[in-house]
Amino acid sequence: MLRDAVLVAGKDLRIEVRSRVGLNQIGPFAIAVLLLFGLALGPDRRVLAPASAGLFWVAVLLSTILTVQRSYAIESADAARDGLRLSGLDPAGIFLGKASAVAAQLLVLEAALTIGVALLYGARLSGALVLVGACVAGTLGLAAVGTLYGVVASGLRVRETLLPLLFLPVVAPVLLAATKAWDEALAGTPGRAGGWLDVLVVFAVLYVAIGIVAFGPLLEDG
Amino acid sequence: MPPAVRLHEAVALAGRFPLLAGACLEVGEGEVVHLRGPNGAGKTSLLKVLAGLLAVHSGEATVLGWDLMADQRAVRREVGMLGHQSFLYEDLTVEENLRFALRATRSAVTGIRPALEQFGFGGRLASIPVRRCSAGQQRRASLAVLVARGARLWLLDEPHAGLDQDGRDLLDELLAGSRAAGRTVVFASHELERATAIADRTVHLAGGRVVEPPGHADKLERAGTSEPVRKAPAHVA
Numbered sequence: 001m002l003r004d005a006v007l008v009a010g011k012d013l014r015i016e017v018r019s020r021v022g023l024n025q026i027g028p029f030a031i032a033v034l035l036l037f038g039l040a041l042g043p044d045r046r047v048l049a050p051a052s053a054g055l056f057w058v059a060v061l062l063s064t065i066l067t068v069q070r071s072y073a074i075e076s077a078d079a080a081r082d083g084l085r086l087s088g089l090d091p092a093g094i095f096l097g098k099a100s101a102v103a104a105q106l107l108v109l110e111a112a113l114t115i116g117v118a119l120l121y122g123a124r125l126s127g128a129l130v131l132v133g134a135c136v137a138g139t140l141g142l143a144a145v146g147t148l149y150g151v152v153a154s155g156l157r158v159r160e161t162l163l164p165l166l167f168l169p170v171v172a173p174v175l176l177a178a179t180k181a182w183d184e185a186l187a188g189t190p191g192r193a194g195g196w197l198d199v200l201v202v203f204a205v206l207y208v209a210i211g212i213v214a215f216g217p218l219l220e221d222g
Numbered sequence: 223m224p225p226a227v228r229l230h231e232a233v234a235l236a237g238r239f240p241l242l243a244g245a246c247l248e249v250g251e252g253e254v255v256h257l258r259g260p261n262g263a264g265k266t267s268l269l270k271v272l273a274g275l276l277a278v279h280s281g282e283a284t285v286l287g288w289d290l291m292a293d294q295r296a297v298r299r300e301v302g303m304l305g306h307q308s309f310l311y312e313d314l315t316v317e318e319n320l321r322f323a324l325r326a327t328r329s330a331v332t333g334i335r336p337a338l339e340q341f342g343f344g345g346r347l348a349s350i351p352v353r354r355c356s357a358g359q360q361r362r363a364s365l366a367v368l369v370a371r372g373a374r375l376w377l378l379d380e381p382h383a384g385l386d387q388d389g390r391d392l393l394d395e396l397l398a399g400s401r402a403a404g405r406t407v408v409f410a411s412h413e414l415e416r417a418t419a420i421a422d423r424t425v426h427l428a429g430g431r432v433v434e435p436p437g438h439a440d441k442l443e444r445a446g447t448s449e450p451v452r453k454a455p456a457h458v459a
């Protein structure tokens with residue numbers, strides 16, 4: 001399973017590096033979201049800075065949808081999805097590989113967005129361990145849910161509109177917990193973020209486990 | 223020796239629509255079988271069933287000893303398929319696609335270079351992304367994957383489509399040498415002259431079933447046989 005996961009993740013990341021869709025489209029999209037929030041709330045940093053955590057995670061959520069859609073778009077061109085099924089790869093390995101590749105891209109994006117909230121909103125980056133921990137655990141959860149629902153949506157003609165409908169309600173706990181953890185870290189009280197980090201870890205473990213079990217049947221049904 | 227493929231009254235559905243409606247077929251090890259039939263006859267569906275890509279709803283289906291009713295995925299590593307689409311990743315090079323396919327199927331990667339050269343991808347051509355290849359080159363790349371994988375059963379859907387003359391001849395050579403190479407081939411083709419020249423026999427499909435060839439009843443009648451003409455589904459072995 002892990003061998004297959006490494007193989008699939010390597011393939012997905014190689015394709016993303018070569019196609020530069022993440023760099024040229026998803027990255028600029030996420031920055032544009034931050035800018036638009038800034039425009040909507042006004043230039044006053046006393047308003048923007050306290051909202052930094054929430055705005056950051058909303059931008060991450062929206063970007064996750066694009067990243068997951070891209071992850072399955074590469075499988076739908078030239079029926080590569082059938083090629084993947086024909087390869088006999090372990091479905092759990094495919095799930096872990098695709099989720100890992102999505103997570104890796106999101107973590108790079110989050111690094112850029114972190115700089116963005118500091119520069120645009122005046123957020124003071126403190127509690128680095130909590131910030132990084134929330135990003136890692138939250139991103140794993142988002143990638144697992146996105147990859148799971150992505151395979152459901154990818155087999156349907158209405159995939160572009162269906163994925164956000166399936167994905168966003170399910171990841172509401174990630175938005176809430178990650179925002180709260182970041183709020184505590186940015187407010188200089190990272191010690192109070194432990195419970196929220198626990199929520200993120202439990203969510204990630206739960207959805208990785210569900211994905212390992214459910215991905216195979218969903219891939220076949222798509 | 224058990225047959226490489228055995229379907230008995232196999233039914234495959236798309237929703238409630240029957241793609242295969244009780245197909246019966248036996249293909250021996252090393253045999254090259256040509257599937258013939260009008261558009262919508264079920265040729266592609268039959269190939270997908272044999273590849274384990276399309277579930278069998280009822281009936282019996284055994285491929286290379288694997289019972290597809292019990293587990294349709296198990297056979298996939300031993301099957302190579304060439305479909306209407308290339309199954310390749312556009313942003314990977316031809317060589318990277320081969321490497322991924324071989325590693326995924328746990329095949330030896332030593333087969334990459336010979337397969338690339340056999341299909342005209344020697345030198346720099348192997349290092350360009352598939353999306354920059356012509357349709358014919360993409361077809362050749364898919365064939366290179368098929369050959370390098372060394373699958374025991376080849377399932378080919380209109381394999382000559384998109385290939386130039388050299389490519390077609392090369393493909394025919396490969397198919398003609400299948401028995402010696404120990405592989406079984408089932409292929410669908412509308413190129414009747416080429417197909418009948420390389421196939422051991424032709425199987426006719428219509429309405430998702432294996433049927434007697436058109437005109438068969440007339441031939442029997444002219445020959446004065448009293449043998450009743452079998453209605454589909456017919457067993458073709």
